[in-house]
Structure formats: structure tokens, C-alpha cells
Amino acid sequence: MSRKKNRRGGNHKSSSSKKDEYRSDLLAKSDMKNERFTRYYQAQNILPTEKEWEDFMETLRTPLPTTFRVAGSRQTANSLNEMIKEIHVPALNDVEFENQKIPPPVQIPWYPDGLAWQFNVPKKVLRKSPEFKKFHSFLVFETEVGNVSRQESVSMLPPLFLDVEPHHKVMDMCAAPGSKTAQLLEALHAQDTLTSSSIPTGLLLANDSDYKRTHLLIHQSARLPSPALMVTNLDASNYPSIKVPSGGGGGGGGGRMEQLLFDRILCDVPCSGDGTIRKNLNIWKTWQPNDGNGLHGLQLRILQRAMKLLKPDGRIVYSTCSLNPVENEAVIASALLSNPEFHLVDVSTRLSELKRRPGLTSWRPTSDRTVAATYETYEAFVANDLQASTTKLTPGHWPPTNVEELHLERCMRIYPHLQDSGGFFVAVLERKPIAVGQSKEKKRAAASPALVPEAKKPRLADPLNSASTTPGNTPAPATGLAEASASTPSESQDLPAPEQSFKEMPYTFLSPHDPTLLSCINRLHLINDFPSSNVLVRNPEGDVVRSMYLTNDIIKTVIQNNDFTKIRLTAAGTKVFTKQEGGKGNEAQYRILGEGLPVVLPYVDPANVIQGNMSALKVFVESHYPLTTSFEEPFRDILDELCLGCHVVKFPPGDLDDASLSHELLVPIWKSGVSVSLMVDKKAKNALSLRVFGKEISVPKQREKKEEKEKDSDTVMVNADEVNEEEELEEDAGSGVTEPIIIPAL
Numbered sequence: 041m042s043r044k045k046n047r048r049g050g051n052h053k054s055s056s057s058k059k060d061e062y063r064s065d066l067l068a069k070s071d072m073k074n075e076r077f078t079r080y081y082q083a084q085n086i087l088p089t090e091k092e093w094e095d096f097m098e099t100l101r102t103p104l105p106t107t108f109r110v111a112g113s114r115q116t117a118n119s120l121n122e123m124i125k126e127i128h129v130p131a132l133n134d135v136e137f138e139n140q141k142i143p144p145p146v147q148i149p150w151y152p153d154g155l156a157w158q159f160n161v162p163k164k165v166l167r168k169s170p171e172f173k174k175f176h177s178f179l180v181f182e183t184e185v186g187n188v189s190r191q192e193s194v195s196m197l198p199p200l201f202l203d204v205e206p207h208h209k210v211m212d213m214c215a216a217p218g219s220k221t222a223q224l225l226e227a228l229h230a231q232d233t234l235t236s237s238s239i240p241t242g243l244l245l246a247n248d249s250d251y252k253r254t255h256l257l258i259h260q261s262a263r264l265p266s267p268a269l270m271v272t273n274l275d276a277s278n279y280p281s282i283k284v285p286s287g288g289g290g291g292g293g294g295g296r297m298e299q300l301l302f303d304r305i306l307c308d309v310p311c312s313g314d315g316t317i318r319k320n321l322n323i324w325k326t327w328q329p330n331d332g333n334g335l336h337g338l339q340l341r342i343l344q345r346a347m348k349l350l351k352p353d354g355r356i357v358y359s360t361c362s363l364n365p366v367e368n369e370a371v372i373a374s375a376l377l378s379n380p381e382f383h384l385v386d387v388s389t390r391l392s393e394l395k396r397r398p399g400l401t402s403w404r405p406t407s408d409r410t411v412a413a414t415y416e417t418y419e420a421f422v423a424n425d426l427q428a429s430t431t432k433l434t435p436g437h438w439p440p441t442n443v444e445e446l447h448l449e450r451c452m453r454i455y456p457h458l459q460d461s462g463g464f465f466v467a468v469l470e471r472k473p474i475a476v477g478q479s480k481e482k483k484r485a486a487a488s489p490a491l492v493p494e495a496k497k498p499r500l501a502d503p504l505n506s507a508s509t510t511p512g513n514t515p516a517p518a519t520g521l522a523e524a525s526a527s528t529p530s531e532s533q534d535l536p537a538p539e540q541s542f543k544e545m546p547y548t549f550l551s552p553h554d555p556t557l558l559s560c561i562n563r564l565h566l567i568n569d570f571p572s573s574n575v576l577v578r579n580p581e582g583d584v585v586r587s588m589y590l591t592n593d594i595i596k597t598v599i600q601n602n603d604f605t606k607i608r609l610t611a612a613g614t615k616v617f618t619k620q621e622g623g624k625g626n627e628a629q630y631r632i633l634g635e636g637l638p639v640v641l642p643y644v645d646p647a648n649v650i651q652g653n654m655s656a657l658k659v660f661v662e663s664h665y666p667l668t669t670s671f672e673e674p675f676r677d678i679l680d681e682l683c684l685g686c687h688v689v690k691f692p693p694g695d696l697d698d699a700s701l702s703h704e705l706l707v708p709i710w711k712s713g714v715s716v717s718l719m720v721d722k723k724a725k726n727a728l729s730l731r732v733f734g735k736e737i738s739v740p741k742q743r744e745k746k747e748e749k750e751k752d753s754d755t756v757m758v759n760a761d762e763v764n765e766e767e768e769l770e771e772d773a774g775s776g777v778t779e780p781i782i783i784p785a786l
């Protein structure tokens with residue numbers, strides 16, 4: 041009987057595994073044990089003393105604290121963080137529940153600018169304490185609109201060590217569901233302001249071999265709309281070369297093409313995930329050493345491919361949420377041996393508050409699932425293990441003979457008991473600096489993959505390189521996306537030929553003189569430097585049917601010089617305009633999408649931005665499609681004078697009774713007949729309502745619809761939910777940007 045694997049970034053979750061997880065919620069502390077796990081990790085000597093081992097094991101048996109990161113561009117995040125510090129935390133300072141003091145959230149000490157938080161509060165308290173209940177709904181709403189990211193603290197680390205800047209070409213090789221992609225995007229957009237987005241000159245290529253998960257990633261990334269993001273659906277270990285014109289395409293390359301290389305690459309590879317045991321309790325029952333053994337080959341091939349795709353002065357971060365040296369130090373060691381021009385970067389002075397342990401320099405693999413014996417060397421394994429000839433462990437699973445030269449101690453091991461977190465592994469790799477005066481020969485020698493050949497291409501029936509054939513169950517994905525489907529590494533290696541199976545719509549750039557685009561630019565009052573030659577549509581004819589997307593120059597260059605089906609391009613740029621039916625007797629027009637506004641805003645003629653106020657904001661938030669007569673003067677007069685269609689309203693900071701808008705807010709509205717509506721989706725509206733008015737103030741839609749019908753049967757009603765439905769059904773839904781989510785400024 042085949043057993044479904046369930047590893048991090050690994051596989052589909054069956055309903056039975058969901059049930060298992062449910063049952064595992066009930067796992068008693070006394071059942072949180074696994075002899076194989078204990079024997080294996082004790083044999084690896086991961087901790088120096090017995091006392092520390094006990095602390096480690098005890099921490100693994102306690103629930104993981106809730107952690108979250110204030111997300112979005114820097115200014116937006118800092119501003120929301122101030123609200124948490126000034127309003128929410130003081131309200132939680134003296135909470136008592138059943139005569140016990142409940143500690144408030146605290147900032148994670150190593151996260152830059154104090155933007156990450158941690159709290160450890162039982163569910164009962166979240167449900168019953170009014171103060172925590174309020175904080176919890178705040179988190180839920182802000183998470184829905186993307187201003188807060190519920191992410192394990194340790195999973196926030198890899199992007200921090202990558203040091204991404206807005207001009208970098210960045211690749212996230214195994215990106216779904218995208219929590220780290222979001223961090224990388226934020227770094228690329230470091231120059232965004234509270235209300236408008238910058239257009240970075242760099243790019244972020246987020247890839248995942250699982251098609252469904254790429255769509256999940258696209259959905260998540262829509263929270264930080266970026267013209268610099270593209271998503272592909274390929275096996276990272278075999279990632280093809282992307283072609284771009286030499287010399288940046290400015291004509292200096294004489295029409296020659298070169299391979300696109302990256303400044304920064306994140307390899308957050310699929311792994312056994314035993315570092316997540318505090319939340320994936322099933323691991324206590326299922327853990328065995330072949331979980332990690334089976335992934336080593338794929339992990340190595342992904343890292344080796346990253347090394348080939350990296351610019352000479354680029355940087356790679358390799359990470360897993362596994363504690364197993366076979367998935368960590370062994371992968372790094374083999375990659376360094378096959379690419380001796382690389383070295384591990386010493387980052388011990390970075391994030392000084394982060395408690396970490398050095399990488400291991402010795403470890404003892406085994407293929408015996410009971411861990412009856414472990415072996416110091418591959419030779420000892422072959423000589424003593426009766427199954428050695430049938431298992432596929434390679435010398436690369438063991439420490440190499442020159443292990444001392446590799447400085448594996450520069451890898452970082454994060455153990456749960458050090459700072460009450462999950463377990464994690466991070467390594468930073470760069471090419472070695474070339475010494476002044478180094479001979480050409482030496483440089484050539486350093487650049488040639490001499491010592492160890494690159495890991496072979498996967499063989500589909502190889503049990504060690506194929507998750508589906510590795511015996512035993514492995515843990516649930518660490519990402520918390522239980523329902524999300526995920527491919528096994530073997531599935532990803534077995535991708536069908538792209539042209540046969542790839543069903544995405546093509547990407548066609550419009551001429552800047554396209555009459556529909558010109559009329560859209562005109563009606564939306566966009567100023568001259570709007571990058572109209574970077575607008576694309578997605579349908580076979582290349583016509584403007586419904587939506588238009590904006591990319592930056594480098595993404596445009598990639599699309600124009602590569603077959604999108606070969607690179608399995610699943611998304612590119614961000615959707616900015618969409619067609620809106622005009623209603624009875626009115627022609628259809630284009631509107632700026634809520635989520636596209638920050639990108640388009642720098643090009644909206646300021647003379648055409650309407651001034652709103654707090655009382656108008658209240659009417660917009662309370663009703664879904666208020667009549668213009670519902671607004672007070674002078675805003676009502678302004679609305680009456682507007683032509684039908686899309687407009688942008690600016691609400692300056694202000695107070696109204698108990699409500700307070702702390703920062704300028706800009707939103708698109710749509711005027712149709714005698715009504716107007718805020719073009720933001722329901723979740724964004726809820727979050728806005730909670731943030732500004734302290735509660736959900738919108739009138740239940742059914743009641744309002746009924747009232748509206750009675751009042752004005754001729755009014756063309758547009759509400760955000762109906763717009764969502766239309767957008768999901770549109771012809772270019774393959775873009776994956778299916779649901780408008782905006783990040784309203786604070």
C-alpha cells in the first residue's frame with residue numbers, strides 16, 4: 041500500500057492526513073516522543089551538554105508562540121507598527137484571565153525595526169478576554185489585507201540575510217506559498233511611500249514546481265502589487281536559462297543575447313520539516329531518518345543550479361526548516377565541493393540579537409529507519425550495513441574528508457529552546473573574492489567544478505531522490521497552508537513537456553498608441569510619463585478585452601525575448617486597469633483597480649485627485665453604493681460635478697467623533713448614475729473600518745440592497761463583490777491575479 045508523503049513543501053494533503061492532524065492536536069505531552077528521533081539527533085551531537093539536550097526536548101513539547109510580521113512597504117509597516125506599540129500593546133499590558141496575568145505581545149529582538157512580534161496566549165484567552173479578542177480581530181483583518189503576515193519567526197530569517205536592494209535581480213527558487221517572496225518584494229520596494237508604489241529597476245522571479253501553489257503565491261503577492269514580479273512554474277533543479285539582450289538591450293550588445301543572471305537567489309528548498317515539530321505534532325509519530333535522506337539529492341541539485349544562475353558577485357541563501365545535517369551541512373558541503381569558487385559567508389555579526397549555533401562539521405547518517413546504528417563514514421556504512429547496496433545513500437550524505445576547509449561552522453542552526461521558536465537552518469554563500477594578482481590559471485581552476493561532479497539529473501525511480509518512493513510518512517508543510525496542494529519532488533522532476541500542459545494565456549504588450557489604452561490614460565487623467573509601452577494584456581489575440589497589466593522594463597525584456605510556455609510564465613507584473621460596464625446607455629470604461637492604485641498613483645494628475653473628508657469616508661465605508669445625495673456639502677457638490685467613471689479620492693488625516701484617520705488615504709471610486717462606490721474589496725473595507733472607526737460600520741449588504749431597490753430602481757449599482765465575481769470569470773483569469781486586494785494606506 042502506498043503511503044502519501046506529507047513533507048514541508050512536499051505533498052498534497054489528503055483528508056485523512058487532515059484528520060490525523062486534528063487528532064494530533066490532542067496529542068498528550070507524554071506521547072510527544074519518538075525513539076528514532078532521539079537516537080538520531082543524539083548521535084549527531086547537535087547540542088553540547090545533556091542539560092541543553094533536555095531543554096531542547098522540553099521546548100519541542102511546548103506549543104509554538106504566535107508570531108507575526110508587520111508587512112508591506114517600509115513606511116506603511118512602520119506606521120502600522122506604531123499603532124501596535126502605542127494603542128494595542130498598552131491595552132494588553134494588564135490583562136488577567138482566570139486570575140493569571142497574561143503577558144502582552146513582545147517584539148522579536150532580532151527583527152529589524154522591531155517589525156516582528158511574538159505572543160503566547162492560549163486559544164481560550166484569545167476567544168474570551170475582550171482585550172485579546174479585539175487584538176486578535178485586528179490581526180485577522182490586517183492579515184486579510186496583507187498588512188500583517190502570520191509567519192514563523194525563523195522563516196523570516198532567510199530574506200534578511202539576502203540583503204535585497206531595489207535594483208537587484210532576485211530569484212526565489214522554491215517560493216510557494218510565498219511568505220518569503222513577500223519579504224523579498226518588500227525589500228525590492230523599499231522606496232515605496234505610504235500611498236504610492238515605486239517601480240523597482242530590479243526584478244523578483246518567484247518559482248515553484250507546483251502549479252497550484254504558484255497560484256496561491258500569486259494570490260498572496262497581490263497584497264504588494266509589483267510591476268517587478270514574475271512567477272514561473274518549473275523544476276528549480278533544472279531551471280532553464282532565461283535570455284536577455286547583451287548589454288542591457290540598449291543596442292550596445294549588437295543584437296546578441298546573454299543569460300539572465302541573478303544578484304540574489306533564495307533556495308528555501310523542500311525539506312523533511314522536523315524543525316516544525318512544535319506545530320506539526322504528527323512528526324512525533326512519523327519521524328525517521330530516511331525522510332531527510334530522500335531529499336538530499338533534490339536539495340543539492342537546486343542549490344547547484346542556483347550557483348550556475350548567480351552573477352559573479354551575487355549571493356545565495358540556502359535554508360530549510362529541518363534540523364537534519366543530511367539536508368543541511370551535507371548539501372552545503374557537496375555543493376561547495378562541486379563549485380569550489382564558492383564559500384560560506386561569515387554572518388556571525390549580523391542580527392546580533394539572534395541566538396544561533398554554528399553548523400556541524402561531523403554527522404553520522406543512517407538508512408536504518410530504527411536508527412539502530414549510525415555511521416561515521418560512507419565506507420563504514422558500506423562495510424557494515426546489510427542494506428547499503430539497496431539504499432541510495434551517497435558519499436555526499438557524509439562529511440567530506442576536507443570538511444575543515446569548508447567552514448561549515450559559518451552555517452546557522454536555530455534551535456527551538458534558544459529563543460522559543462521553531463528549528464531552522466540558514467547558510468549564506470558567495471563566490472570567493474579573487475585576490476589581486478591571482479593568475480588567470482588559478483581563476484580558471486577556481487571556476488571549474490573539478491572535485492566532485494554535479495549531482496546527476498534525477499532518475500525517476502530513485503528512492504532517495506524521490507519523495508513519493510521514500511518509505512514512511514513525513515511531516516505536514518511548515519507553511520501552515522494545510523489545504524494547499526504541493527507536488528512531491530518526484531512530481532516536479534517529472535514535469536510534462538511545457539508546451540503540452542501549459543494552459544496560461546500569452547502576454548502581449550500593447551502599442552503605446554493603442555486607441556483603447558490611450559483613451560483609458562486620457563479618461564483616468566494619467567500624466568505623460570506613464571510607462572504606456574509597458575502595458576500588457578493576456579489573451580490569444582493581444583486585444584484589450586478586459587484587464588491591463590503593468591510591468592517594469594526588465595520584466596518586459598524577459599517576456600519579449602523568451603517563449604513564455606518554455607519558462608512556464610504564470611504571472612508577470614501587476615493588474616492596473618480593468619473594464620467596467622457603464623450601465624444603461626453608458627459605454628464601458630476602464631477603472632484603476634484598488635490594488636493597482638499605489639502603482640498608478642504617481643502618474644495620476646494631482647489636479648484630478650478629489651479631496652475627501654472624514655464624514656465622506658464614513659458614508660463610503662458604511663454603505664456599499666451610496667447615493668451622491670447621502671454626502672454632505674461640499675463633497676456632495678464635487679461628486680455631482682464629476683463625469684461618470686473612475687476617480688481618485690484623497691482623504692487627509694483627521695478625526696470625526698471617536699474615529700481617527702492617522703495618515704492620508706487614497707482610493708479609487710466609481711461614479712455611476714446617481715451613486716458612487718469605493719472600489720476596494722470587502723476585506724480591505726473591513727480592515728479600514730476597524731482601523732479608522734474602531735469597529736465594523738458597514739451596513740449589511742442585503743438590507744442595503746433592498747433599501748436601494750426601493751429608492752432608485754434606475755441606479756446602476758456597482759459593488760466590490762460583484763466586481764470580484766466578474767474578474768474571476770474574465771478571459772485572462774489565467775493570470776492568477778483573481779481577486780482584487782488592496783492595501784489601503786493607513
Ligand SMILES: C[S@@+](CC[C@H](N)C(=O)[O-])C[C@H]1O[C@@H](n2cnc3c(N)ncnc32)[C@H](O)[C@@H]1O
Nearest residue numbers: 049214215217218219220249250275276308532
Ligand atoms: C519549503 S517550501 C517553500 C516555502 C516558501 N519559500 C515560503 O516561504 O513560503 C518548498 C517549496 O518547494 C516546492 N518544490 C518542491 N520541489 C521543487 C522543485 N524541484 N523545484 C521548485 N520547487 C519545488 C514545493 O512545491 C514547495 O512549495
